[in-house]
Amino acid sequence: MLLVVDNGSIYTKQLTDFLTKKNILFRKSTPHILELNSLEKYGSIILSGRTKNDKKINEVNSKIINFSIKNDKKLLGICYGAEILALTLGGTIRKTKFIQKGNETIEILQNNLLTNNSIDVFESHGFEISKLPNTLIPIGKSDNCNYEIIQYDKKLIFGTQFHPEMSLDGNNLIEKFCSL
Numbered sequence: 001m002l003l004v005v006d007n008g009s010i011y012t013k014q015l016t017d018f019l020t021k022k023n024i025l026f027r028k029s030t031p032h033i034l035e036l037n038s039l040e041k042y043g044s045i046i047l048s049g050r051t052k053n054d055k056k057i058n059e060v061n062s063k064i065i066n067f068s069i070k071n072d073k074k075l076l077g078i079c080y081g082a083e084i085l086a087l088t089l090g091g092t093i094r095k096t097k098f099i100q101k102g103n104e105t106i107e108i109l110q111n112n113l114l115t116n117n118s119i120d121v122f123e124s125h126g127f128e129i130s131k132l133p134n135t136l137i138p139i140g141k142s143d144n145c146n147y148e149i150i151q152y153d154k155k156l157i158f159g160t161q162f163h164p165e166m167s168l169d170g171n172n173l174i175e176k177f178c179s180l
Contacts, residue, residue, distance in 0.1 A: 002026040002178060003042040005034065005064060007057055007080055009049035011124070015078075015165035015174070024178050031060035039067050044074035044156075044178065047081030049125075049163060062088040065157075074156040076177045079125050082150060082159025089152075090133035096144075099126050104162060106140045106148045113180055114149065114158060114173050115140075121148075122166035129161065156180050 002019070004026050006012045012028075019026050027042075039045070045068060047061055061084045068075040077085040083093045100123040107118050119140075129147040132138060136159075140149030150159045158177065164170025 001042055003039070003045045004028040005045060005047045005061065005081075006030050007048045007050040007061065008052065008054075009079070009163075010051060011163050011165050012048045015046070015048060018165055018171050018174065019178075022175060022178075024175075031057045034060060036060070036063055036067070039064065039073070040071070042073065044076070044180075046174075046177075047075070047077040047084065049079035049081065058084060058087075065089075068157055069152065069155065072155065074177070074180055075158070076174070077159040078165065079161060079163055080127075082147075082161050083127060083129055085152075085157070085159045086129045086132060086136060086147075086150070089135050091129055091136065092131040093127050094130040096126055096128050100124065100128070100144055103167075104142045104144065104148075106142050106162065108140050108149075110137075110139055112139045112149070112151060113156070114176050115169070119169035119173065120167060121160075121162040121164060121170045123162050124166075125161065129159075
């Protein structure tokens with residue numbers, strides 16, 4: 001079963017609607033009520049985006065990331081989810097020069113399990129990953145962002161700076177993630 005961690009993104013409904021349409025079994029929880037000792041029962045986890053910075057949400061998401069790494073759980077971090085993945089592992093983020101909002105084409109930099117061709121996606125963020133830790137590999141970039149898709153070295157742990165729940169190509173990426 002898949003766990004969707006709803007960090008307050010305005011796009012979480014599109015994510016859960018897509019998962020329902022594809023008959024992917026999931027449970028949705030917020031970081032404030034999620035029992036971390038229940039993570040073992042999930043085969044994979046999706047961390048949603050967020051709308052505001054919250055210390056408690058950051059702490060819980062970092063614990064989920066560390067649990068996923070230690071226990072080889074599949075994880076997909078969306079927007080904020082990718083940013084907190086990088087931060088948890090020693091990377092940095094920065095405020096973007098301008099709000100990234102709208103359609104964007106992602107160039108794929110290397111073979112990966114999520115997508116092999118360039119993809120058209122939807123962006124909506126004011127922060128971005130500025131430095132990756134050594135354990136994260138860039139696998140997709142755009143004209144405006146060097147780290148659009150990242151992966152933890154040799155694990156099924158991914159992050160997308162964009163919102164895959166908001167485009168057809170992004171939905172295909174989510175579906176591939178769920179089938180890994």
